[in-house]
Amino acid sequence: MINGERSIERPLRWGMVGGGRTGQVGYKHRTGAQRDGTYRLICGAFDLDAERGRDFGTKIGVVADRCYGDYKELIAVEAGREDGVEVVSIATPNFTHYEITKACLEAGLHVICEKPLFFTVTECDEIAKLAAENGLIVGVTYGFTGHPLVHQMAAMVRKGMLGEIRIVDMQYSHGFNSGDDGGAGEAVKWRTNPKTAGPTFVLGDIGTHLYYLSEVVLPHLKIEKLLCDRKAFIPTRAPLEDHATVLMHYDNGARGRLWVSSVNAGNMGSQRYRFVGSKASIEWSDAHPDQLTYEVQGEPNRILHHGMPYLEEESLATDRMGALHTEGLGDSWANIYLWIAQAIDAKRRGDEAFLRSHHYPGIEAGTEGVRWLENCVRSADAGAAWVAFE
Ligand code: NAD
Numbered sequence: 001m002i003n004g005e006r007s008i009e010r011p012l013r014w015g016m017v018g019g020g021r022t023g024q025v026g027y028k029h030r031t032g033a034q035r036d037g038t039y040r041l042i043c044g045a046f047d048l049d050a051e052r053g054r055d056f057g058t059k060i061g062v063v064a065d066r067c068y069g070d071y072k073e074l075i076a077v078e079a080g081r082e083d084g085v086e087v088v089s090i091a092t093p094n095f096t097h098y099e100i101t102k103a104c105l106e107a108g109l110h111v112i113c114e115k116p117l118f119f120t121v122t123e124c125d126e127i128a129k130l131a132a133e134n135g136l137i138v139g140v141t142y143g144f145t146g147h148p149l150v151h152q153m154a155a156m157v158r159k160g161m162l163g164e165i166r167i168v169d170m171q172y173s174h175g176f177n178s179g180d181d182g183g184a185g186e187a188v189k190w191r192t193n194p195k196t197a198g199p200t201f202v203l204g205d206i207g208t209h210l211y212y213l214s215e216v217v218l219p220h221l222k223i224e225k226l227l228c229d230r231k232a233f234i235p236t237r238a239p240l241e242d243h244a245t246v247l248m249h250y251d252n253g254a255r256g257r258l259w260v261s262s263v264n265a266g267n268m269g270s271q272r273y274r275f276v277g278s279k280a281s282i283e284w285s286d287a288h289p290d291q292l293t294y295e296v297q298g299e300p301n302r303i304l305h306h307g308m309p310y311l312e313e314e315s316l317a318t319d320r321m322g323a324l325h326t327e328g329l330g331d332s333w334a335n336i337y338l339w340i341a342q343a344i345d346a347k348r349r350g351d352e353a354f355l356r357s358h359h360y361p362g363i364e365a366g367t368e369g370v371r372w373l374e375n376c377v378r379s380a381d382a383g384a385a386w387v388a389f390e
Contacts, residue, residue, distance in 0.1 A: 001307075002320045002338070006037040008345035012087050012110075014039040015078065017071045017100055019091030020046030021056040024187055025114065026091050028143065030060070032333030033089070038341035042066060043085050045074045071100050075107045087137075087344055090114060093190040094198045098123050101138065105130045110344045112139040112337075115212075116204035117366030121374055124367035131363060137347050139340035140366040142212040144271065146335030148306045148319045148327060149292045153217045153275065153282050155312035156294070162277025165221060168214055168248070168256035169274040172206040173264035177242050180234050192237045199377045201240035203230065207260040207376075208369040209271060212361065214256075215368060217275060221250045222389075228376035229384035233263045246376055289328055336361060 014033060019026020026046070033039040043066035047053030050069035057067030068074040071088075078084035087110040090100050098118045104111045105127065117140055118124055131138045144150065156162060181188055190196035191205060198204055214221075226248045230241035242263050248256030272285040280296040292304040304311065307323030318335050321327045339360035346354040371390075379387045 001316060001322065002036070002318065002335070004036050007338070008038055008341055009349075011037055011040040012341055012344060013042050013083065013085050015043040015045075015074060015085040015088045016041065017045050017074065017088060017090050017092055018047070018096075019089065020044075020053050022047065022052070022186070023091055028329070028333050029089050029091055029112075029141070029337075031330045032141075032335075032337035035334035036338050036341075038338055039087070042083075043068065043074060043078060045069065045071045071103065075103055075109070079107055086110060087112065089141075093196050094119070094204070095190075095196045098127070101127055102130065105134055105136055105138070108134060108136070110137045110139075110347070112141060112340055113366065115140055115142060115208050115366065115369055116198060116200070116373060117363075117370055119198040119370070121367060121371050124363065124370050128363045128367065135347060137340065137344045138363040138366065139336075139343065140361045140363070140369075141333070141336055142209050142361055142365065142369075143329055143336075144209065144286050144289070144332050145213050145216050145361065146318065146332035146339070147286075147289055148311070148315045149284055149289065149304070150213060150216060150332075151318050152292055152304065152306075152311050152315035153273075153284060154219075155314050156282060157217055157275065157277075159312070161280060161294075162275065162282065163279030165218060165250075165252065165254045165275060165277050167274070167276035168218065168221070168250070168254060168258075169276070170210040170214060170256070170258045171260075171272045172210050172270065173259065173261040173267050174206075174270065175263060175265040175267050177234065177237075177262035178265040181236055192240055192242075194240055197240060198373075199240075200230075200373050201232075201237060202242055202260045202262050203228075203244050203246075203376050204369075204373050206262070206271075207244065207246070207258065208373065210258055210260070210273070211372045212365055212369055213271075213273065215365070217273075221252060221254060223256070223372075223375075224249050224251050225386050225388050226375055226379055227384055227386045228379040230376070230380040241380070244376070244380070246379075286329070289332075290326060 054067040089112040230244035232238040243261040283293040
């Protein structure tokens, strides 16, 4: 159980790019980072609008002269301070991730970046090389993958409690983009433009969450081929999609089905996962994150609750609230930030042995998400054809 005691030598000096007053995801970063005394927010370039960013920054406790006009100024000024920033979170639209990450790494700063990480696997590989050469960590924030019941699912699969995995069924959908984009806000405008969103809309925006969570639960399964069918129900969003279905064949013979949509009118179910094995199935949804359904063929179905002593050790080790008390998205983000802090701390100490055995969403997690997107787009653009996973 995690109780907020600091698990690293001292708090990391932390800054943010984006995530200001108008950003949707910034608060989740701060909620995650500031739980366990592992990060101290000392600076930021919080907003495209420098004045609004400065006003916002001071209102969340950052001194005015460390609220910068843009990320370049942040890097340059902080580099000249003895107590300068060490790690920067990037919570800006997709098209800025690569250039800001690169600039931070070149300045010797660790990075925690939003998904989808970059536009291409080539960019991911280049950044992975740069981070390795400079001895720096790149973390990626897939929000719900720190939840204790996600790690319960991984442990149950690893122990063989499901038998051989046969079916992977995942859905992340909502209806917020069911209407057209007349009068849409900035967050929708950049998401539906390939120049700012990258090669996908909902596949990258929400599908990468599904894909990474399935990698956490089923690390032994590799995709052999996939078929992606995507469509823009609102034509102005084309060539990007507001709806997609992906079929996947895995190397153990398992079959996968994933659908993502932002035009699932009225739906508030968000993420749902069902993993089916030869003996039993498990099902989890972030609509009811405290419960995991465990169904053994021929036995009464069971509901497992987070924090209960019958769960696996690796699930209990990630629990914060204890059974009976709601454990949610903020707690999951706190775990992700904690694991990345521990990786940064180990890197600073040169503890490569710790890093080899430490699980956190790093550059590989970001890269694999982008690789999956590249394969989806190749299939969709070939007319929803089966393509070998490359
Ligand atoms: P948003 O449009 O709501 O907010 C973006 C913010 O970034 C704005 O406040 C804007 O002023 C600021 N900004 C833009 N460019 C900037 C720059 N160069 N320097 C400083 N600030 C800049 O976007 P959002 O929904 O918060 O998404 C941001 C990123 O987070 C995207 O990559 C998105 O995919 C990701 N995201 C992740 C999750 C998650 O659960 N991990 C959830 C939502 C969004």
